[in-house]
Every structure is written in C-alpha cells, then in structure tokens.
Amino acid sequence: DGIREPVAGSLLYGNNIISGAIIPSSAAIGIHFYPIWEAASLDEWLYNGGPYQLIVLHFLLGVCCYIGREWELSYRLGMRPWISVAFTAPVAAAAAVFLVYPIGQGSFSDGMPLGISGTFNFMLVFQAEHNILMHPFHQLGVAGVFGGSLFSAMHGSLVTSSLIR
CATH class of the missing domain: 1.20.85.10 (Photosystem II protein D1-like)
Incomplete structure (x- = not known):
C-alpha cells in the first residue's frame, strides 16, 4: 500500500x-x-x-x-x-x-x-x-490561506474597479 x-x-x-x-x-x-x-x-x-x-x-x-x-x-x-x-x-x-x-x-x-x-x-x-483534518491548527491554517486569498481577490477587484480613467 x-x-x-x-x-x-x-x-x-x-x-x-x-x-x-x-x-x-x-x-x-x-x-x-x-x-x-x-x-x-x-x-x-x-x-x-x-x-x-x-x-x-x-x-x-x-x-x-x-x-x-x-x-x-x-x-x-x-x-x-x-x-x-x-x-x-x-x-x-x-x-x-x-x-x-x-x-x-x-x-x-x-x-x-x-x-x-x-x-x-x-x-x-x-x-x-x-x-x-480535525486538528484546530490545521483548520485555522486552511481558513487563513483561503481567507487571505478571498480578501486579496476582493481588494484587487475593488482597486481595479475604482481606478480613475
């Protein structure tokens, strides 16, 4: 195996x-x-x-x-x-x-x-x-990485949508 x-x-x-x-x-x-x-x-x-x-x-x-x-x-x-x-x-x-x-x-x-x-x-x-998968530090780490990715995407879309042309 x-x-x-x-x-x-x-x-x-x-x-x-x-x-x-x-x-x-x-x-x-x-x-x-x-x-x-x-x-x-x-x-x-x-x-x-x-x-x-x-x-x-x-x-x-x-x-x-x-x-x-x-x-x-x-x-x-x-x-x-x-x-x-x-x-x-x-x-x-x-x-x-x-x-x-x-x-x-x-x-x-x-x-x-x-x-x-x-x-x-x-x-x-x-x-x-x-x-x-049940370890709390692993759960916090996964939530942190995915949450950071989500917030980075939201920040990037907010910045690019508010650019003055």
Whole structure:
C-alpha cells in the first residue's frame, strides 16, 4: 500500500503520467543527506531515492530565494513587502510536508512523493495516521490561506474597479 516502503514510480516500470512519481529516499538512508557522490554507483543512487532529496532540497532553496527576490523587488520599487509575506504561507506548507514531517518521523522515506497518485496516497495515509483534518491548527491554517486569498481577490477587484480613467 506504499506505507513506509518504496513505490516503484518510474515511467519505465510501467506507470503512466498519473501513477508515475519520484519516490522518497530509502528508509535505510534515514534523514541523512544523500548526494550522488556518496553512492557506490549511479544505479544505487537512483534506486535509493537520491533524486528525491536533490529535487526537494533545490525546490525549497529556490522558493525561499524567490521570497527574498520578491522582498527585494518590493523594496526597490518603494512598495510594501506584503506579497512576499503572503507567499510564505504556501512555502511553509511545502517545507512542512517535504522537510519538517520527514525529520520528525526520522526518515525522508516518509516524505510526500512527487507525483499525482503519490501525493493523494500520502494525504490518505497522513489522514489515517494523524487525523490532520480535525486538528484546530490545521483548520485555522486552511481558513487563513483561503481567507487571505478571498480578501486579496476582493481588494484587487475593488482597486481595479475604482481606478480613475
């Protein structure tokens, strides 16, 4: 069922675009950093989920740098930095799923797979093991993200509808 065991996710294995995934690192790796030069061969690195760590860590680094870029751009244009502050909510959610939760569980093998079916499987397993939907902080976070999106849309429509031509 994919719980704490590697899921064969490559397209060469017979998966399609929906079921294909980049699987998390092997449970034997734990939370250790697993660069390509630490493996005995490229095949071993690919089999043990090395690309997962490479992609996830570069993704997190990239989105954090993008927050800094938004902050700098707003500063140079004389704007207030609320766009970059708002972008920290989805970045925090991604960091929680890709970095904080696997470290808390003791292995990157518990991280969310990068793919459509793997993501849905992760959500179902996470709900079954932790009942996250009933946690009050999760409910507040979801309400905050969706509420912020609603208020941003209302503010944008109000500003654009009241422009003087």
